[in-house]
Amino acid sequence: xxxxxxxKAFDFGNEANIFATxxxxxxxxxxxxxxxxxxxxxxxxxxxxxxxxAMTEKTITKIxxxxxxxxxxxxxxxxxxxxxxxxxDLIMMVATASKHRKEAFEAAEFLMDYLKSRAPFWKxxxxxxxxxxxxxxxxxxxxxxxxR
Amino acid sequence: MIDLLYFASVRxxxxxxxxxxxxxxxxxxxxxKELSEREPRYALAFSDLSSLRVAVDQExxxxxxxxxxxxxxxxxxxxxxx
Numbered sequence: 603x604x605x606x607x608x609x610k611a612f613d614f615g616n617e618a619n620i621f622a623t624x625x626x627x628x629x630x631x632x633x634x635x636x637x638x639x640x641x642x643x644x645x646x647x648x649x650x651x652x653x654x655x656a657m658t659e660k661t662i663t664k665i666x667x668x669x670x671x672x673x674x675x676x677x678x679x680x681x682x683x684x685x686x687x688x689x690x691d692l693i694m695m696v697a698t699a700s701k702h703r704k705e706a707f708e709a710a711e712f713l714m715d716y717l718k719s720r721a722p723f724w725k726x727x728x729x730x731x732x733x734x735x736x737x738x739x740x741x742x743x744x745x746x747x748x749x750r
Numbered sequence: 751m752i753d754l755l756y757f758a759s760v761r762x763x764x765x766x767x768x769x770x771x772x773x774x775x776x777x778x779x780x781x782x783k784e785l786s787e788r789e790p791r792y793a794l795a796f797s798d799l800s801s802l803r804v805a806v807d808q809e810x811x812x813x814x815x816x817x818x819x820x821x822x823x824x825x826x827x828x829x830x831x832x
Contacts, residue, residue: 636832652757652758654755654757654805654808654824654826656822657805657808657809661808682831693832714832717831717832718829718830718831719829719830719831720829721829721832722757722824722829722831723830723831723832724757724758724826725830725831726758735758735759735827737828737830742828743828
């Protein structure tokens with residue numbers, strides 16, 4: 603299980619390869635990566651991601667441990683960036699490994715649902731004319747109900 | 751003495767990221783009330799608690815949570831990670 607909170611960019615292909623290489627007993631690997639969208643209606647200059655350093659890794663580790671308890675997984679990787687990101691930049695990734703695909707998919711979805719509304723990150727979208735905090739959606743909270 | 755941390759829009763409204771306060775507040779709600787009475791910018795930042803989250807010693811809790819033994823309280827809007 604690995605959790606990395608970092609400012610610098612990461613290489614998705616490389617991370618996925620390293621993750622996959624170490625899963626000799628596993629039959630399935632699922633990866634997900636979130637990317638900074640260039641918004642269609644407002645031209646996004648960049649995104650600033652703020653976080654709560656003392657709480658971030660603690661919280662994500664707790665979410666990862668919860669996933670490890672619920673599903674039989676060979677490994678879990680979570681990388682999440684903070685700081686200034688440009689459109690097209692990778693924000694984060696999760697990878698899960700399990701014997702069969704269903705568990706790997708479910709665990710990845712669980713991790714994403716919780717990372718979205720429980721990990722202490724806040725995104726701000728900056729354009730030439732505006733600086734707006736991204737507002738959480740009611741659907742993000744509703745998504746957690748599936749796992750209770 | 752409790753360290754207070756503010757993030758994102760809460761930090762911008764209050765105008766600082768951290769401060770240390772002397773308080774006898776027993777719960778987070780009591781602390782919020784104390785702060786809100788200090789200055790309008792605090793009152794504004796805490797005007798709608800349903801759109802705020804609080805963590806006591808890095809753990810996400812409700813506003814009626816006890817502050818007994820608490821060293822660090824953080825206020826912030828709902829998270830937007832992922």
